[in-house]
Amino acid sequence: MYVVLEKIKLGAERVAIAKLKQKDLMGAELSGGYIIRVDHGPPDFRAGGQGLEYVYPQARVMRDPVRAPQREYLSNYIDGFRRAIDTDDFRDPDTGLRYDQYIDVDAWIDHNILNAIAKNVDAFRFSAYYHKQKEGLLAAGPIWDFDRSLGTPYDARARDAREWKQADTDGTDYFKWGWWGRLFEIPEFRLRYRSRFWEVLDGPLSVARLHAMIDEMALEIGPAAARNFERWSSHPPRNDSHAAEVLLLKEFLSDRIEFIRGELTLMPY
Secondary structure, eight states: OOOOOOOSOBSTTSBOOOOOOTTOOSGGGGGOOEEEEEOSSOOSEEETTEEEEEEETTHHHHTSGGGHHHHHHHHHHHHHHHHHHTSTTSBOTTTOOBGGGTBOHHHHHHHHHHHHHTTOTTTTTSSEEEEEOTTOOEEEOOOOOOSSOTTOTTOGGGTOSSOSSOTTSOOOOTTTSTHHHHHTTSHHHHHHHHHHHHHHHTTTTSHHHHHHHHHHHHHHHTTHHHHHHHHTTTSOOGGGOHHHHHHHHHHHHHHHHHHHHHHHHHOOO
């Protein structure tokens, strides 16, 4: 269904981080807030071995020479995180800080889980947002852009619920791509990830809870579904029925969760 969405941006009801002012060029005031992303566009800067774009403050603002201390702070912070995960003890040799003193581990784990359970084949590589509150840790999210996920027939990589990644494609490997590959080599991170995945599968992301949520959304959409398919006739519903689309989503999630439960049981950590 085509919908109107708010953009990811600074705001009390959006990404609730401190406003970064031009004059905030020292100490704690320099530490946030920031929103950055990995996306299709040419990167505004590179840090931690990754091309990144500014979201807040916007790139045109961050290019101002007076913002140089903010640019330097953010780049150095992300570089420090990368140095930490690249060492044997997962501690930045330059600062002595551990990787979990750079990132909000719980937020990163939840971000991975939400993309993995939806089988978002573009996860982490495109439309991947990160934010940092003033004096806070770098958090993954908010989540964004799930058009190639959840069993959609319009991308073959997303169809099969019973695999992490379709073989021989560029779909995201949730456990190896970019920074994530090193994080999953950290024993305590793997343990927290597995524990959290079990927690949500037995709670808010259980099949029963997800199916109930889908039913509520389908009811709320109501006759708008028919209008949607009339307007976008190039993408007709299966069997000329919105109910068939709803069933596809339910079946995908049931199969996906069953698959993931089996994988978690087999994981040697």
